[in-house]
Amino acid sequence: MKWMTTLSPLLLLPLVLFLANPRDATSQGDTKSAEEAPLPSVSDNAPLEVEVWGGIRDLYKIAAPLPLGDPALAAEVKDIQENDYRLSSLFKVLDSKSFLADLVAEGMEIQKEPWVQVGAQGVVKCRITRAGDAVELRCHLFETTRPDAPALARTYKGTPSELRGLVHTWVNEVIRHFTGTPGAFGTQLAFARKHGPGVKHIYTADWTGGPVSRITRNDSINILPAFGPGGIYYTSFVEGEPFLYRTGQRKPVLSHPGLNMGATFHGNRMAVVLSKDGNPEIYVGNADGTGLKRLTNSGAIDVSPSFSPDGSQIAFVSDRHGSPQIFVMSAAGGGAKRVTFQGSYNQTPNWCPRPGSNLVAFTGRDGGVFDVFTVDVGSGQVRRLTQKQGRNSDPAFSPDCRQVAFSSSRGGIYVSNPEGLNHIQVLPGEADTIRWSR
Amino acid sequence: MMRTVWTIGMVGALLLAAGCNKNAQGSATALAQTDGYDGQGAGDGAGSGGDDASLGGRSAGDGKEYATGDMRDLLLTLKRVHFALDGATLTDDAKTALTDAAAQLQDYPEVSLYVDGHTDNRGTGEYNMSLGERRSRTVVKYLTDLGVSASRLNVVSFGEELPLEPGSSEHALARNRRVDFRLMRGDIELVLEDGDLVDDEGKPIP
Numbered sequence: 001m002k003w004m005t006t007l008s009p010l011l012l013l014p015l016v017l018f019l020a021n022p023r024d025a026t027s028q029g030d031t032k033s034a035e036e037a038p039l040p041s042v043s044d045n046a047p048l049e050v051e052v053w054g055g056i057r058d059l060y061k062i063a064a065p066l067p068l069g070d071p072a073l074a075a076e077v078k079d080i081q082e083n084d085y086r087l088s089s090l091f092k093v094l095d096s097k098s099f100l101a102d103l104v105a106e107g108m109e110i111q112k113e114p115w116v117q118v119g120a121q122g123v124v125k126c127r128i129t130r131a132g133d134a135v136e137l138r139c140h141l142f143e144t145t146r147p148d149a150p151a152l153a154r155t156y157k158g159t160p161s162e163l164r165g166l167v168h169t170w171v172n173e174v175i176r177h178f179t180g181t182p183g184a185f186g187t188q189l190a191f192a193r194k195h196g197p198g199v200k201h202i203y204t205a206d207w208t209g210g211p212v213s214r215i216t217r218n219d220s221i222n223i224l225p226a227f228g229p230g231g232i233y234y235t236s237f238v239e240g241e242p243f244l245y246r247t248g249q250r251k252p253v254l255s256h257p258g259l260n261m262g263a264t265f266h267g268n269r270m271a272v273v274l275s276k277d278g279n280p281e282i283y284v285g286n287a288d289g290t291g292l293k294r295l296t297n298s299g300a301i302d303v304s305p306s307f308s309p310d311g312s313q314i315a316f317v318s319d320r321h322g323s324p325q326i327f328v329m330s331a332a333g334g335g336a337k338r339v340t341f342q343g344s345y346n347q348t349p350n351w352c353p354r355p356g357s358n359l360v361a362f363t364g365r366d367g368g369v370f371d372v373f374t375v376d377v378g379s380g381q382v383r384r385l386t387q388k389q390g391r392n393s394d395p396a397f398s399p400d401c402r403q404v405a406f407s408s409s410r411g412g413i414y415v416s417n418p419e420g421l422n423h424i425q426v427l428p429g430e431a432d433t434i435r436w437s438r
Numbered sequence: 439m440m441r442t443v444w445t446i447g448m449v450g451a452l453l454l455a456a457g458c459n460k461n462a463q464g465s466a467t468a469l470a471q472t473d474g475y476d477g478q479g480a481g482d483g484a485g486s487g488g489d490d491a492s493l494g495g496r497s498a499g500d501g502k503e504y505a506t507g508d509m510r511d512l513l514l515t516l517k518r519v520h521f522a523l524d525g526a527t528l529t530d531d532a533k534t535a536l537t538d539a540a541a542q543l544q545d546y547p548e549v550s551l552y553v554d555g556h557t558d559n560r561g562t563g564e565y566n567m568s569l570g571e572r573r574s575r576t577v578v579k580y581l582t583d584l585g586v587s588a589s590r591l592n593v594v595s596f597g598e599e600l601p602l603e604p605g606s607s608e609h610a611l612a613r614n615r616r617v618d619f620r621l622m623r624g625d626i627e628l629v630l631e632d633g634d635l636v637d638d639e640g641k642p643i644p
Contacts, residue, residue, distance in 0.1 A: 192563070197600075198599075198600060200599060221596070221599045221600075223563055223567075223597075223599065224563060224564055235567075237596070237599075241594065242567065242595070257593075258571065258593065259567055259568065259571060259595065261564060261567060262564045273564070273568075275568070275571055278575075279568075279571075279572070279575075280568045280571070301565065301568040301569070301572065303564050303565060303567075303568050304562075304564050304565070317564075317565060323524075324565060345524070345561070347561065347562045347564075347565045348562045348564070348565075363562055370560075393562055394562060394563075432562075432563055433562075433563045433564070
C-alpha cells in the first residue's frame with residue numbers, strides 16, 4: 001500500500017522539527033587526509049519524507065491514546081508503542097495532550113472529525129486486560145479517511161513480562177499495513193561493554209531499550225559478539241588467547257594460533273577471521289568451525305567480513321593498498337573489489353540484510369573524528385549518517401534495514417534511519433562492536 | 439650469579455593484589471609491572487630477601503615469580519616498544535633496545551617471551567586486534583632476524599582492550615600504542631617486585 005498524502009509546506013514544518021538533528025550542518029569536517037578524497041558531509045536538505053520500500057513518502061501522523069483497561073499496564077503499552085513509532089522513522093506521533101476526541105465515549109471505535117482536526121491520519125485504539133498472570137492486548141488501527149471499521153484488528157495473549165513483546169508484534173503489523181513489510185521490533189542487539197580493568201562482557205538487549213542481559217560469565221576480556229546458529233558467538237581471552245566461543249558450549253569453536261574473531265553468519269555458513277597463517281585472513285565454512293576455506297591472501301590485514309543478503313558476496317576491510325578500506329568479494333573467494341575511495345580509515349562494514357540491497361554501513365574517519373557512513377557497493381555512492389555529534393562507530397543494520405544502530409560518545413547505543421535522520425538513544429552506557437539479530 | 443632481590447615499582451604490586459582472571463590479569467600485571475622501566479630508578483630498591491631468592495625465586499602468586507638476579511636484569515632490558523598512529527614500524531631507538539634484548543636472550547635459552555601487541559583506543563575493535571598483532575609480529579620478526587629462536591617468542595594481541603593509561607590525552611594514547619613483554623620460564627611468569635612504598639608525603643610505609 002502506498003501513501004500519496006500531500007501536505008502543504010506549512011503542515012510539513014512539524015515534521016522537519018521532528019526529524020531535524022541537533023547537528024551543525026555547516027558542511028565539511030576539519031581536515032582532509034593526505035591521499036584520499038574527503039568523506040562527504042551530511043545532506044543540507046531538511047528531511048521532509050522518508051524512504052520506504054520502493055518509494056518515498058511523508059511521515060505518517062499517528063495518534064495512539066492511552067489504552068483502555070488496566071491503568072498501569074495501559075501506561076506501559078502507551079510508552080512502548082509511542083517509542084516504537086518514533087524509532088521506526090515512519091511515523092510522527094501526535095501529542096496526546098492535543099487530542100479532542102471523547103476517548104471514553106469512543107471506546108475501541110473512533111469518530112472521524114476530532115481526529116482529523118488534530119491532523120491524525122491513523123488512530124490506534126487498544127485495550128489491555130489482566131487476569132492473574134495472563135494479559136490480553138487487543139488493538140485496532142483506524143485510518144481517518146475510513147473511520148467506520150478498523151483497517152487492522154489484532155488480539156495478543158501472554159504474561160505481563162511479555163507485554164513489551166506483544167506491543168512490538170502489534171507495531172510490526174501496523175508497519176506491515178502501511179509499507180507492505182513488517183517492522184523489526186522485538187529483535188535484539190548484542191554488544192561488548194567494559195566492566196573494569198581487563199574485564200569486558202558481552203550483553204544483549206531489546207533494541208528499543210529496556211534491561212540488558214549479560215551473556216559472558218568469566219572475568220576476562222570478551223569482545224566482538226555475533227548472532228549465529230545455536231547462540232551468540234564471541235571472542236574471549238578466557239584461555240589467554242583470543243579464541244572464538246559460542247554460548248552454551250564450553251569448548252572453543254575455533255582455537256587456532258593467533259586471532260580467532262569477527263564471526264558473521266549467513267544461515268549455517270560462517271565467515272571468520274584467523275591469523276594462523278601469519279596475518280589476518282578471512283575464511284568461510286560451517287558455523288561449527290568445520291570446513292573452513294581461506295578466501296583472502298593479501299599479506300595485509302583482511303578483517304570484518306559481512307555477508308550480502310543472499311550470501312553470495314562478502315564485504316570486508318583490507319589495508320592491502322595502504323589504508324583500511326571497504327572491499328567486496330565473492331563468498332566463494334576471488335573477485336575482490338574496493339568500494340570506498342574517500343577517507344583514509346574505513347572499517348566495520350555491515351551489509352543491509354534486505355534482499356537485493358547494495359547498502360553497506362561502515363565506520364569512517366574524517367579529520368580524526370569517527371562517524372557512521374553507508375556506501376552503495378554498486379554505485380560507490382557514500383552517504384554520511386553522523387557529523388559533529390561526537391564519536392560514532394560500529395554500525396549495524398536492523399533486519400529490515402529501516403534502522404542503523406551504532407555506538408556513540410553521546411552515550412551508549414543510538415539508532416537512526418539509514419539516511420542518518422531521527423537519532424535516538426536506545427541504550428545508555430558504554431558499548432562497542434554492535435550486532436543486530438536477524 | 440647475583441641472588442639479591444631488587445624491588446622496584448609500585449603499580450605492579452597493586453595490580454597483583456587485585457588478583458582476578460589468571461590470563462587477563464597476567465597480562466595486565468605484566469604491563470603495569472613494566473612501568474618500573476620508566477618509573478622510579480631501579481637503584482632505589484633495597485637489597486632485601488636474598489635468601490628467599492633461591493632456585494626458582496619467590497612466588498608472586500597466580501603462576502608468577504619475582505625475577506631475581508640475572509633474570510631481573512633481563513626483564514629490565516626488555517624495554518617497551520612504541521609506535522606511531524596506525525603504524526607498526528620500529529623506531530631506531532626501538533631497534534637499539536631490541537638488539538640489546540636479543541643479545542641477552544641468547545644467554546638464557548630456557549626463557550621464552552609473550553610479545554603483547556596493543557593499540558590506542560582509536561579505530562575499531564577488530565581492526566585494532568589486527569594492528570596489535572602486526573606490532574607484535576614486527577617485534578618478533580626483528581628478534582628472530584637477530585638470531586632469537588622463533589619457538590621462544592609468542593605473538594599475542596590485545597588490541598585496544600588493555601590500555602596502560604586511561605583517557606585520550608596525546609600522552610596516554612602514545613603510551614598505549616605499544617608492545618609489552620612477558621618473560622616466562624616454563625609456565626612461570628617472571629615479574630618485578632614492588633619497591634618500598636611511601637605515603638602521600640613520601641615517607642616510607644613500614
